[in-house]
Amino acid sequence: MNPLSRFSPAILLAALAVCPALRADVKLPPVFSDHMVLQRDMAVPVWGMAAPEEEVTVSIAGQTKTTKADAKGLWRVKLDPLKVGPALTLTVKGKNTLTLKDVLVGEVWVGSGQSNMAGTAGGYAKSDENLAKILAVVRCRRFGICTAGVRAGRRPRRRRWRISARFCCRSACVSSRS
DSSP states (O other): OOGGGGSOHHHHHHHHHHHHHHHOOOBOOTTSSTTOEEETTSOEEEEEEOSTTOEEEEEETTEEEEEEOOTTSEEEEEEOOOOSOSOEEEEEESSSEEEEEEEEEEOOOOOOSSGGGGOOHHHHHTTOHHHHHHHHHOOOEEEOOOOTTTTTTOOOOOOOEEEOSSSTTOOOOOOOOO
């Protein structure tokens, strides 16, 4: 006799439906990664996914915020305002632990719009002596969303924060055409 024949199909389906939730890890969207920059002097939201009803704790710079994921597994906390200082570590704990290293607090600028927004600071520095001096010593961090190839049906590349060594905010998005 087959040992599985003792179980009702409904019980097996229910068990299979529950298994992914039991293994769900806390996850963050790509904008939260090593080398990221958080806006200074204002409450900053941190969000992600986990198993439904899972308790999630976010810690950074001596503060800890705890919440529970909703029925869809979505969660969000708001960090108290942070001050500029040395690099920090942000920890997110649920059933698993995520540790983000080299997190800075400072000014976050968002640029979007026309194609001229894709211009690089290094390109503008060629005609701006003051900007060129700043870029010679400053290492910027950049989170770029590369859209090259999306219209052609290709999947966008994995996004992450990057530290520019020279000519900060140099484009990290390269398009190839065939």
